[in-house]
Amino acid sequence: MSANLAKWRRTPPLILYVGLIAILVLSLAPLIAFVRVAAAHALDAGAVAGEQGFNAAFANLMRFFASIPGSVVLKSLRFTILQSAASTALALAIGLPGAWLAARFDFRGRRILLALAAIPFCFPPILVILAFILYYGKEGMLSQLYALVGGRPHEYQGMLYSFWGIVLVHAFYNFPIAVHQVSAHWMRIPSSQAEAARTLGAGRFRAFLAGVLPQLLPSVAQAAGLIFLYCFFSFTTVLVFGGRAGTTLEVQIYQALRYQSNLPLSTVYSAIETLFAFAGIYVITRKSDARKSQMADYGRIQRRARAAGAEKLAVLAYEIFIAIFFLGPLAAIVVEAFRVPASFGGATKFGLGNFSRLLGGFQAPLIPALISTLKLSGLAALLATFFGVAASASIYSLEKSGRGVALARAIETSQWLPLAVSPAIMAYGWLFLSSNHTTSYALVAAQAAIAWPFVSRSLHAALRALNPKVREAARTLGATPLKSFVSVELRMIGPSIAASAAFAFSITAGDANVPLMLGMNEHETLPLLLYRLTSAYRFNEACAAGLVLGLMTGIVFLLKEKVIDVA
Amino acid sequence: MMRTKYFIATILLCGAFIAVGGSAWAQANQPGGPELTVWTYDSFISEWGPAAQIAEAFTKTYGIKLRFVSKGDGGALLSSLMDPTKMPNADVVIGLDNNQLEKALASGLFTPLKLKNIGQIQKNLLIDPSNRLIPFDYGQFAFIWDSQSGIEPPASLEDLTNPKYRKKIIIMDPRTSTPGLGFLAWTEAVYGNGWEGYWKRLAPSVLAMTPSWDTGYGLFTKGEAPLVLSYSTSPAYHKAYENTERYKSLQFKEGHPAQIELAGVLATSRNRESAQKFIDFLISSECQAFLPETQWMFPANAATKLPPSFAVAGRYPALSGTIQDLDRDPSEAANLIVGTP
Numbered sequence: 001m002s003a004n005l006a007k008w009r010r011t012p013p014l015i016l017y018v019g020l021i022a023i024l025v026l027s028l029a030p031l032i033a034f035v036r037v038a039a040a041h042a043l044d045a046g047a048v049a050g051e052q053g054f055n056a057a058f059a060n061l062m063r064f065f066a067s068i069p070g071s072v073v074l075k076s077l078r079f080t081i082l083q084s085a086a087s088t089a090l091a092l093a094i095g096l097p098g099a100w101l102a103a104r105f106d107f108r109g110r111r112i113l114l115a116l117a118a119i120p121f122c123f124p125p126i127l128v129i130l131a132f133i134l135y136y137g138k139e140g141m142l143s144q145l146y147a148l149v150g151g152r153p154h155e156y157q158g159m160l161y162s163f164w165g166i167v168l169v170h171a172f173y174n175f176p177i178a179v180h181q182v183s184a185h186w187m188r189i190p191s192s193q194a195e196a197a198r199t200l201g202a203g204r205f206r207a208f209l210a211g212v213l214p215q216l217l218p219s220v221a222q223a224a225g226l227i228f229l230y231c232f233f234s235f236t237t238v239l240v241f242g243g244r245a246g247t248t249l250e251v252q253i254y255q256a257l258r259y260q261s262n263l264p265l266s267t268v269y270s271a272i273e274t275l276f277a278f279a280g281i282y283v284i285t286r287k288s289d290a291r292k293s294q295m296a297d298y299g300r301i302q303r304r305a306r307a308a309g310a311e312k313l314a315v316l317a318y319e320i321f322i323a324i325f326f327l328g329p330l331a332a333i334v335v336e337a338f339r340v341p342a343s344f345g346g347a348t349k350f351g352l353g354n355f356s357r358l359l360g361g362f363q364a365p366l367i368p369a370l371i372s373t374l375k376l377s378g379l380a381a382l383l384a385t386f387f388g389v390a391a392s393a394s395i396y397s398l399e400k401s402g403r404g405v406a407l408a409r410a411i412e413t414s415q416w417l418p419l420a421v422s423p424a425i426m427a428y429g430w431l432f433l434s435s436n437h438t439t440s441y442a443l444v445a446a447q448a449a450i451a452w453p454f455v456s457r458s459l460h461a462a463l464r465a466l467n468p469k470v471r472e473a474a475r476t477l478g479a480t481p482l483k484s485f486v487s488v489e490l491r492m493i494g495p496s497i498a499a500s501a502a503f504a505f506s507i508t509a510g511d512a513n514v515p516l517m518l519g520m521n522e523h524e525t526l527p528l529l530l531y532r533l534t535s536a537y538r539f540n541e542a543c544a545a546g547l548v549l550g551l552m553t554g555i556v557f558l559l560k561e562k563v564i565d566v567a
Numbered sequence: 568m569m570r571t572k573y574f575i576a577t578i579l580l581c582g583a584f585i586a587v588g589g590s591a592w593a594q595a596n597q598p599g600g601p602e603l604t605v606w607t608y609d610s611f612i613s614e615w616g617p618a619a620q621i622a623e624a625f626t627k628t629y630g631i632k633l634r635f636v637s638k639g640d641g642g643a644l645l646s647s648l649m650d651p652t653k654m655p656n657a658d659v660v661i662g663l664d665n666n667q668l669e670k671a672l673a674s675g676l677f678t679p680l681k682l683k684n685i686g687q688i689q690k691n692l693l694i695d696p697s698n699r700l701i702p703f704d705y706g707q708f709a710f711i712w713d714s715q716s717g718i719e720p721p722a723s724l725e726d727l728t729n730p731k732y733r734k735k736i737i738i739m740d741p742r743t744s745t746p747g748l749g750f751l752a753w754t755e756a757v758y759g760n761g762w763e764g765y766w767k768r769l770a771p772s773v774l775a776m777t778p779s780w781d782t783g784y785g786l787f788t789k790g791e792a793p794l795v796l797s798y799s800t801s802p803a804y805h806k807a808y809e810n811t812e813r814y815k816s817l818q819f820k821e822g823h824p825a826q827i828e829l830a831g832v833l834a835t836s837r838n839r840e841s842a843q844k845f846i847d848f849l850i851s852s853e854c855q856a857f858l859p860e861t862q863w864m865f866p867a868n869a870a871t872k873l874p875p876s877f878a879v880a881g882r883y884p885a886l887s888g889t890i891q892d893l894d895r896d897p898s899e900a901a902n903l904i905v906g907t908p
Contacts, residue, residue, distance in 0.1 A: 037652075069898075075906050138791050161775045161791070243740065243776040246906035259646045259742045260898065362619035363612065363635065428652070437653050519647055522636055522656070532637065535778065536613050537785025 016394045020407050023391050027414045027449060030429025031421065035267060037432050042264035064264050072252075077272060079246035083163065083238075084231040087170030091227050092220070094171060095178025097318055102179060103186030105307040107315045113322070117180035120173055121503070122553045123330075124510030125236045126530050127546045131329035132169050134336055134539060136160055141332055163245040169237050172326050174227040181226075185219035185291060186212075187301045215294060222287040229280045229419055233273070235513050240534070249273045253424045258519055263428075270422045277420035333550070337543035354544035366545060369529040373552070376440060376525060377508035380447035384508070385501040387448065388455025391415075393485065395456075396463040415453035423450060424517040431518065439520040446514045451504040458503070462496040463489060506553040526552070602632040603841055606657040608644055608745075609637045609781045610862075617861035624857075625848050631841050640779035641667070641745030642897070648676055658836040659845055661703070664745045665694055665827040666752050670893050672699060677831040678839060682847045687868045692827050700829040703849050704864035706798040707823040707883055708749045709816040710736075716793030723820045724757055727794075728768040736772045737786050737795040738904075741897035743778045748890065749826050750796050751900050756888025757821045766903040776904050799823065799881035804863045807876035822886030828864065 042064045043057040102110055119128075135141050137160060159165050194211030202210060235250040242251065249269045256266040307315045340353035358366035391411055398408040418426070426449055431442035466489060474484040490497075512527035524532070526549045533542035612618040612635045622633040636657070638644040645667050648655050655676070663671050671677065677699040685698070692702040710727075712720045718735060721727050727736060739747035754762045774792045777783035787795035799816045806812060830849055832842040848854050855868040859877060866873075890896050 041651075069902075072902055075902075079906055137789065139789050161786075239778070242905075243778065244773060244904065255742065255898075258650075259642065260894075261646065261649060261651050263652075357614070361614065362622075431652060439653070519638070519643075519650070532609065535785075536609055536781040537789065538614065 016397055017404065017407065019390050020394050020398075020404075020411055023387060023394075024407075024410060024414055026387075027417050030426050030433060030446070030449070032429075033432040034263075034425050034429035037428075038263035038267040041262075068265065068268055073269070073272070076247050076249050076252050076269075080232060080248040080250075081276075083166050083170070083246070083248070084228050084234075086163075086167045087174070087231040088224050088228045090167055090171035091175040092178050092224060095175035095223070096182060096220070097314075098175070098179040098322070099182035099186055101307075101311075101315055101318060102183040104304060105311055105315065106304045107307040107312070109315075109319055113176075113319075114180055114183065116176035116322075116326075119176055120230070122506040122510065122555070123550060124512060124527050124530075124553065125169075125173065125234070126512045126527050126534065127333065127510070127550055128173050128329070129169060129237055129240050130530065130534050130539070130542055130546055131333050132165075132172075133160060133534070134332040134543070135329035136165075136168070141328070161241050161244060165241045166234075166237055166245060169241065170231045170234060172329075173237075174230055175326075177227055178220075178223045181223040182216070182219050185294075186216060187304075189215050190302060218287045218290040218294065222284055222291060225280050225284040225287065229277060229284075232276065232280070233419075233422070236516070236531070239516075250422055250424070253422050254517055257424055257428065257517065266424065270425045273422055274420050281416050281420060333543045333546050336540050337547045339540055341540055354540045358541055358544055365524060365529050366548070369524050369526045369545070370548065372523040373509050373526040373549075376443055376523065377447060377505060377511070380444045380508040381451060381501060381505035383444065383448035384451035384504040385455050385497065387452040388459055388500060388504070389490075389497060391452070391456040392459035392463060393490070395460055397485070415456055418450045418453055423511075423513045426450070427514045427518050439518045440523055442518060443514055443520060443523075447508040447511055450511070450514075451507045454507065455500040455504050458500045459493060459496055462493040466492055502555050506555060510549065510553045601630075601838065601841055602634055603658045603838055603845055604656065605633055605635050605659045605661055605845075606638055606644060606647065606655065607635055607661040608640050609779055611635070611662060612637050613781065615861060617857045620857045620861065621849070621854055624854065625845060628848070629841070629844060631845070633845070640739070640743050640747075640781070642741070642743040642748060643779075645671060646743075649674060654835065655833060657833055658838050658842045659830065659832055661828075661830040661849070662745070663700060663829045663831070664749070665825070665829070666745065666748045666890055666893070668694060668700060668829065671829075671831075672697070676833055676835070678834040678836075680832060680843050680846055682843070682850065684847050684850045684852075684868070687852065687870050688850060689867060689869045692867050694827060695829070700831045701846055701850060702827045702867045703830050703855075704858050704862050704867050705825055705827045706800050706864040707825050707881070707885070708746065708753060709797065709799040709801075709823055709881060709883065710819070711787065711795050711797045711801050712815050712817050713787070713790075713793040714813050714815055718793045720815070720817050721794070721819075722817070724754065724765070727772055728765070730771070732772040732794065734772065734774045735792050735794055736769075737775050737777065737783045737792045738773055739780055739783050739796060740776050740778050741900050744780055745826065745828075746780045746783075746796055746798075747776075748897060749824060751896060752888040752890050753821075753824045753886070755890060755896070756824060756886055763899065763903065766900050767907075770904050770907045773904055776901065798826070798864065799883060800859075800863045800865065800877065802879045802881075803859070803874075803876040806879045807860055807874070812879060816881045818881060818883050823883040824886050824888045826864075827867075828862075 043060050098113055101107070102113055133140065137143070160168070189212055191211075193215075194207045197207040197210045198204070232248075233250055234248060235254065238246075238248045238251050239254070242248070247255070249272060253266045253269045253273075256262045256269065305311075337354060338350050338352070340349045340351055355366070358364070395408045395411055398404045423446060427442050427446040430445040430449075431437050431439065434441040434445075470488055470492070474488045479487065509525075510527060512531055515523075515525055515528050516531065520528075526545060530542055530545050530549060533539075533545060607618070610616050618633075618635045622635070626632055638647045641662050641664060644660065644662055647653075648660065648671070660677075672695065679698050680701060682698070682701065685693075685701070688702060692705055694700075694702065710721070712718075714720075719731070721729070721732065726732075738750055741747035741751040751762075754765050758765045775783065775786055777786065780797070783795055784797060784801075786792065787797075797816075802812065802814055802816050805814045830846055832839055832846060836842050850868055852868050852870045855866040855871040858864060858866045859871075859874050865880075
């Protein structure tokens, strides 16, 4: 062993600590800034002349707590939990059959089915919402289909603007996660136990219950936990469809921030959210550990049989189901983008009319929106990549050296923050930190904060997968630790860095939450334009803009599955 | 392996190139000359809205460019102005209304204006004697009914609570939109302190409570419900664009409150002179002529001639109503609708 390596083992460079502490501070700073301003608001609220000092502040605080609309808070909490639970259940119901097919059989379209897992990450919710309105709405394609098979279009009752509408969108949006995660696990479960059960006389179903299901549960629970969390924090879908059915906590935060300017109240909502999210994350990480140790036991992937007979029929039925109910809406966007609706007695045409209106009409919004998306989200993605590389490299080095493990764990934990804290709070926190409260800075910072953990986690996995011998070889040849890291490890994970940078861009470019929460209509990004066109019912132009956005964020589809896997 | 690498590198390079080139291009395209930033609501700058015509005519005459920024609906517009965390960076605000007047004036954000054309405005519309918020159009709230829906038209607010209208009505959110606020004022005028009881009774009839008028009326024309909260002038739109009288405004026996839409100049504007010119232009008979068939409201300027399509616009007995507590009532009302069966 070279002297260099021994030295590295003893004392990881100071810069590592500095970098990691900087990351920790940067992820917590906006939260602290937000809570500070919110507390100041709560203490100052309704300050009357003559009342001063601690007593007045205390009285104000009490007044604030008394003013919290308890019944509204409870009602939205109940709705949030109910819709998340229903959405998760439906997503699993749609996803598990697919997971089984993909794990056990080879068939045409299997890889596409697994690749659908990229959709929740690379197609922004606003695009999927648009697709569902076009497809499931009262004048949508499904209603026309219904009319074709004999039903009167009047009888088709749209259900989008209701509780079940929200659940439907959530379930279809997230079911690919279940397919992907559960099948990855299922593929490795050996059939020996189930076969043993069968030789003992158990039926197929009993054998499955005894031999496969217990081992499958951790991955199902993990997927369910993740989907539940995504639905728990769902914002745009509920904003569009939930006007009547109910509001999630996230929408309440939005109302409190944008329409009541009530920062303390939004803090209360978000604290409740975070408590629940932590519980969810606890489940996910626990199950993830269980799953990993199981997977390590099984090791290799089981052989898949070619689907035949009844199985082939099952595969076909499943594929048709997914194509009609999930891919259909997405295809509708493409069709509608080129359909120019009839106006002034003219007939419906197909062409580029929608695009040209966005490019040349009043205030020609498409190009400026494209540019601000590239500029703001591009910058956010770059920042996220930078922090992701720095964080994963530091954690990796600390792990190797065996020192500062507590710090490494702290960073790993802080990677969960974006899943546990409302993006609205992050965005406003950065707003308060920026001088003059500049929204574009806040947007870039908040989006980077949301995206960097994805980068960091996938790079960490890539680093761990490297063969340690290469690194040691470089050291024995006399490279300093830093030099060997840059010239060997960093170079080897180069493609992973590029892939996760693109992934970060997909997340930030498709994000409508942060700009909506910040109310930043001055720099209209593509998702904001899409939201504006959708809510003004200019669907065809919305589809044209959506197609542009989809092509941009869809870049993730070209990436290796691995990135999605880790995410 | 190598090919993937090159491929991804190329994509990233292209991305970087587009970003850099794009931002340079955007910088180069920064408009020269004076420019006014106008905050307004969605439908004002939508494809059918008046913003494009107004901008063209104003820029032609005065050489001053206009940049319109939509803030959602009128409720969102006032919230953005009052946001304690951010100073509004607009010069002109278009689209507040009579229900928001008191709160908007109390904010001290608006500056008094001296306008040449103010004498042409109908006297009863001048509700701000300090001339800080200037009326530019007005209308009456009314429900619009799809006569081909097979549903009987209601004749009063109370009728709307009838079980036969279950999930048949679209209203707007009083927290975020001015028509929603107007509806709240309507119910407060008719039911006094009993308005909350009315909203409770109304809840089952409401299919959707949309954040903006645009969304609600879009849902209605897409056939999702046969009744929508709008204006007595809305049928004129369908007459002009679709030559149909299928959509009718309904007269209610309780009377109809008016909406007076207001515009003003922010005291913080660095272009107050130009902004004042713009407001003067907005109420001039030249500009007012654009409004009937884009805003689908009555013009505030008494000298403006109405187009033929307005023959189908309703004028109903007036009802004056105000909202008792603008900070509390809209949230209360919305919470009575959201999440109830």
